[in-house]
Amino acid sequence: MERSAQQASPAEIEKIKEHFRRHDSDHDGVISTQEFNVMLKRMGVLLSPSDEKRLFDAMDQDKSGKIELQEFIAHYHTILALEKRAEEKQIENLRQKTSFSVEEIQAMYANFKRIACTGKDDGLIDKHEFRQMMVESDANRNVVFYDALFRMFDRDNSGDIDFSEFVSALAVYHGKTAGIHSPDVRAKFFFGLYDANGDGFISQDDLYKILVDCLAANEVRINHADAQRLVETTFTLFTVPEGGRMDFNMFKTKAQM
Ligand SMILES: [Ca+2]
Ligand SMILES: [Ca+2]
Ligand SMILES: [Ca+2]
Ligand SMILES: [Ca+2]
Numbered sequence: 001m002e003r004s005a006q007q008a009s010p011a012e013i014e015k016i017k018e019h020f021r022r023h024d025s026d027h028d029g030v031i032s033t034q035e036f037n038v039m040l041k042r043m044g045v046l047l048s049p050s051d052e053k054r055l056f057d058a059m060d061q062d063k064s065g066k067i068e069l070q071e072f073i074a075h076y077h078t079i080l081a082l083e084k085r086a087e088e089k090q091i092e093n094l095r096q097k098t099s100f101s102v103e104e105i106q107a108m109y110a111n112f113k114r115i116a117c118t119g120k121d122d123g124l125i126d127k128h129e130f131r132q133m134m135v136e137s138d139a140n141r142n143v144v145f146y147d148a149l150f151r152m153f154d155r156d157n158s159g160d161i162d163f164s165e166f167v168s169a170l171a172v173y174h175g176k177t178a179g180i181h182s183p184d185v186r187a188k189f190f191f192g193l194y195d196a197n198g199d200g201f202i203s204q205d206d207l208y209k210i211l212v213d214c215l216a217a218n219e220v221r222i223n224h225a226d227a228q229r230l231v232e233t234t235f236t237l238f239t240v241p242e243g244g245r246m247d248f249n250m251f252k253t254k255a256q257m
Pocket of ligand 3: 115116117118119120121122123124125126129
């Protein structure tokens with residue numbers, strides 16, 4: 001323990017301290033098991049509860065039930081190595097699932113981590129952070145469908161976007177999914193955006209909801225009759241029979257995907 005602490009230069013120690021303070025959320029000068037758990041999530045290190053406990057116990061040398069700064073410094077390299085391994089595993093996994101290059105995924109990882117701590121610092125992107133991200137990257141454009149888009153990213157419907165969901169959705173969006181059915185996957189992604197209730201059809205009701213949502217996101221108020229008229233016009237343009245719904249094939253053909 002003393003040895004690795006002495007090996008680190010003053011500048012390194014300062015960096016480690018900064019890291020420590022970030023994870024000591026309640027600022028009581030020690031890292032509790034709860035804070036330790038959040039710390040690992042932030043780093044993308046996913047361990048089983050028993051492995052997590054083993055790691056905690058190994059770091060908690062004085063058996064105080066907390067990680068003090070000295071213990072943190074002594075094991076800093078172990079934590080960094082775990083973080084690096086977790087990152088490599090994620091990147092390799094996603095490289096196989098998409099046609100993004102390693103460099104592209106690495107850049108996305110850095111981006112993901114930066115966004116994931118803008119609101120709640122938990123290693124995941126929630127709705128609020130997602131919205132911030134869209135505004136940031138698309139400030140001059142009319143950004144619509146935030147919430148529907150968020151749902152498309154959040155595939156397991158957990159309320160947060162993890163890194164794998166993040167890259168998978170971007171792969172679909174950019175046509176970078178591995179496999180021969182990519183164009184279909186892409187059209188399905190956009191179809192899903194409009195299919196608000198997820199029943200496999202776009203109904204006038206779905207479109208109405210998305211339209212009102214998207215206008216509200218842009219702080220435009222619209223009355224019910226106007227919104228309804230817009231929806232009906234769109235359905236007429238798509239030549240959907242009266243009272244009918246749009247299925248995936250109809251959407252794909254009309255949207256020319
Ligand atoms: Ca603490
Ligand atoms: Ca301790
Ligand atoms: Ca977050
Ligand atoms: Ca999720």
